[in-house]
Amino acid sequence: MALEPAQSIALSLADKIIRLRNFAFPPGSVRERFYLFLIRPLMLLLVAQKAPQARVEIAPEIILRRPKLLRYEDVRRILIVKCDHIGDFFLSLHACAIVRAGFPNASITLLCGPWNRDIARASSLFDDVRCLSVFNRLSGAGGRAFDPGEIHALALPEFDVAIDLRCAPGTLFLQNHIRARFKAGFEQTPYLEASSDTDQTHPALDFALPVPSPSVAGRTNAARHVQALLATLTSGIVHLFQTSREMPPALADMLAIKSPVPLRRRGKGPLIGLNTRSGAPTKDWPLSHFIAMAKDLIAQLDATIVLFGTEYERDDGARFVAELGADRIDDRMGKIDLIHMPSVLQQLDLYIGLDSGMTHVVALSGRPVLCLHAGVAPIEGFGPVGPCVRVLKVSPLACAPCQLSSLDECEFDHRCMRIMTPERVVSEIKAISAEAVRQDSPAIA
Numbered sequence: 001m002a003l004e005p006a007q008s009i010a011l012s013l014a015d016k017i018i019r020l021r022n023f024a025f026p027p028g029s030v031r032e033r034f035y036l037f038l039i040r041p042l043m044l045l046l047v048a049q050k051a052p053q054a055r056v057e058i059a060p061e062i063i064l065r066r067p068k069l070l071r072y073e074d075v076r077r078i079l080i081v082k083c084d085h086i087g088d089f090f091l092s093l094h095a096c097a098i099v100r101a102g103f104p105n106a107s108i109t110l111l112c113g114p115w116n117r118d119i120a121r122a123s124s125l126f127d128d129v130r131c132l133s134v135f136n137r138l139s140g141a142g143g144r145a146f147d148p149g150e151i152h153a154l155a156l157p158e159f160d161v162a163i164d165l166r167c168a169p170g171t172l173f174l175q176n177h178i179r180a181r182f183k184a185g186f187e188q189t190p191y192l193e194a195s196s197d198t199d200q201t202h203p204a205l206d207f208a209l210p211v212p213s214p215s216v217a218g219r220t221n222a223a224r225h226v227q228a229l230l231a232t233l234t235s236g237i238v239h240l241f242q243t244s245r246e247m248p249p250a251l252a253d254m255l256a257i258k259s260p261v262p263l264r265r266r267g268k269g270p271l272i273g274l275n276t277r278s279g280a281p282t283k284d285w286p287l288s289h290f291i292a293m294a295k296d297l298i299a300q301l302d303a304t305i306v307l308f309g310t311e312y313e314r315d316d317g318a319r320f321v322a323e324l325g326a327d328r329i330d331d332r333m334g335k336i337d338l339i340h341m342p343s344v345l346q347q348l349d350l351y352i353g354l355d356s357g358m359t360h361v362v363a364l365s366g367r368p369v370l371c372l373h374a375g376v377a378p379i380e381g382f383g384p385v386g387p388c389v390r391v392l393k394v395s396p397l398a399c400a401p402c403q404l405s406s407l408d409e410c411e412f413d414h415r416c417m418r419i420m421t422p423e424r425v426v427s428e429i430k431a432i433s434a435e436a437v438r439q440d441s442p443a444i445a
Helices: 004-026 030-052 086-102 112-125 172-177 223-247 247-254 287-303 311-324 338-345 357-365 423-438
Strands: 061-064 077-082 105-111 128-131 159-164 180-185 207-210 271-275 304-308 329-331 352-354 369-373 387-394
Touching: 030 304, 061 077, 061 207, 077 086, 086 105, 086 112, 086 223, 105 112, 159 172, 159 329, 172 180, 172 369, 180 223, 180 423, 207 223, 247 338, 247 357, 271 287, 271 357, 271 369, 287 311, 338 357, 352 357, 352 423, 357 369, 387 423
Parallel strands: 077 105, 077 159, 105 128, 159 180, 180 207, 271 304, 271 352, 304 329, 352 369, 369 387
Antiparallel strands: 061 387
16 A cells, blocks of 8 residues: 555654654653653554554564574683773773683783783783784873784684773773674763763673762772772673573572472473463463464374463463363363472473563573563563574564563564464464474474
């Protein structure tokens, strides 16, 4: 349908506002309430008046993500960037020692000012020392013009982790010219950006800490303060990777508790667990889609379906049994204590869940997980973490991520989950089953 110019302008305006919503109107803020009660109604009225038959056109598709997080064992090359002056470099040595102790088997390269070369080599903390003059040798001599070609001339290899150890502005932009799978440093807060070079773009960091106000009134010595900040950053990076080596101790303790609830396979196919709710309606898949999927899994894979959830979801279980029968549906909704839930879930061949706490528990425990992810939050920030995780998500959507918790606020009929068909999910489950058979894995029978 061809649109009049006024209609196109109205739809373009609506789409732009939706794209900027999270940035301009943070969830829970006064500005968000201003948006919900004034701007959005006016926007919808404008679209209704100018284009009563039109909709914002998109071409979304269901995409599969297999999160591949950098594991502790994968960290073999580390780059530490500390290009400032002698005193600052000495203050960073404790943080460098934390990195060395945290990754004893990794090769650590230091990028520093040439005046710190001998000190760095004498410290025995680094396997390689490279020099780059980002500043003048004397701190009072002012800055110098920096040519990005200088860092490219060093022909640095690709690193697994690159860490900038300067709290103040001045070197973080170097990360734009460094190849690394994981980049870390200090966030450049507004008061720091005001004094930074405006022509240097700050990169997106995978791990960042905010720098507190530079005021030292009522605090300890500023040098000690800087040392503590650097130690906090490097300790955080070490712990972030070390926690990926094993499941959380508390979860391991719960898995050790013997389950009083044995699950019984009622067919020759896989034992598949489902959780139909997430705690937020905007993250839920339609119940009719879950039932259609379960029906296909029983027919095509001879699967046994185990339903998990709270007592508040028992109506879902009753509907499953009513439509599919009790011979292949094991309804455990509201019947298992939370303390026993992790060990019960370990009996499954596959768990299918939403963006919820239970999905994260199963993923962390190492069992195969298929997560049906809504457009509420980005996968990158809130997707489940584990060795056997797959995520299905509808993308791209101009309205996502929306951070909405009520379906009444959704302007697009919850399309991020409705577009995800049961047939598409079943095809992914069959692919998981085939892959498990190829690898001779017991995960899927």
